[in-house]
Amino acid sequence: MNEANIYEKNEIQKAWFIVLNEVQNYIEKIDSNTFEKSIDEKWSIAENLDHLIRSTKPIVKALGASKLGLRMFGKPKGPSRNYNEIVQTYHTALASGLVSGGGFSPQNESVMSQEEFLVFWRSVGGRLHERLEKWKDSDLDKYVLLHPALGKMTIREILLFTIYHTYHHLKAMKKIA
Numbered sequence: 001m002n003e004a005n006i007y008e009k010n011e012i013q014k015a016w017f018i019v020l021n022e023v024q025n026y027i028e029k030i031d032s033n034t035f036e037k038s039i040d041e042k043w044s045i046a047e048n049l050d051h052l053i054r055s056t057k058p059i060v061k062a063l064g065a066s067k068l069g070l071r072m073f074g075k076p077k078g079p080s081r082n083y084n085e086i087v088q089t090y091h092t093a094l095a096s097g098l099v100s101g102g103g104f105s106p107q108n109e110s111v112m113s114q115e116e117f118l119v120f121w122r123s124v125g126g127r128l129h130e131r132l133e134k135w136k137d138s139d140l141d142k143y144v145l146l147h148p149a150l151g152k153m154t155i156r157e158i159l160l161f162t163i164y165h166t167y168h169h170l171k172a173m174k175k176i177a
Helices: 009-029 032-036 045-064 067-073 083-095 114-133 137-141 155-176
Strands: 144-147 151-154
Touching: 009 045, 009 114, 009 137, 009 155, 032 045, 032 114, 045 114, 045 144, 045 155, 067 144, 083 155, 137 155, 144 155, 151 155
Parallel strands: none
Antiparallel strands: 144 151
16 A cells, blocks of 8 residues: 555555554564664664554544544644645654654653553554544544644544554664664
């Protein structure tokens, strides 16, 4: 699947399922020492996965919230941007010094095992998929969420971002091993 062509809900669901499984399959194949090691003061694979879990949980929660409750974030200012535009926005933010903060940073004192991390990853990823199933494609453009670094994004945009963000961290994980 070419991620750049993702836009419709069914394409988003397929792309999410693919990246969810790619992360899982990759981590299942590495040993626990590799999982926990970090290089050049960068996040370890475990820390990358912790970050992905922490950053995906709020999206799962939002997808399960009432549409009335989501109105507190306001209305979209225009049509949803496409995958490439979201990726470009993220890269611009990274180039200007964006770093993860708040509750999205990994917790170094975590004592979870590799398997426990995978259980959480499958759970969070599965719930995102299940909750998205209940949304109409057209509603993905009617509601916004506040991304902590990128500002207001439609639900569609935040889902596209989540797919790219997961691939971004998977790439970082593969560099470590």
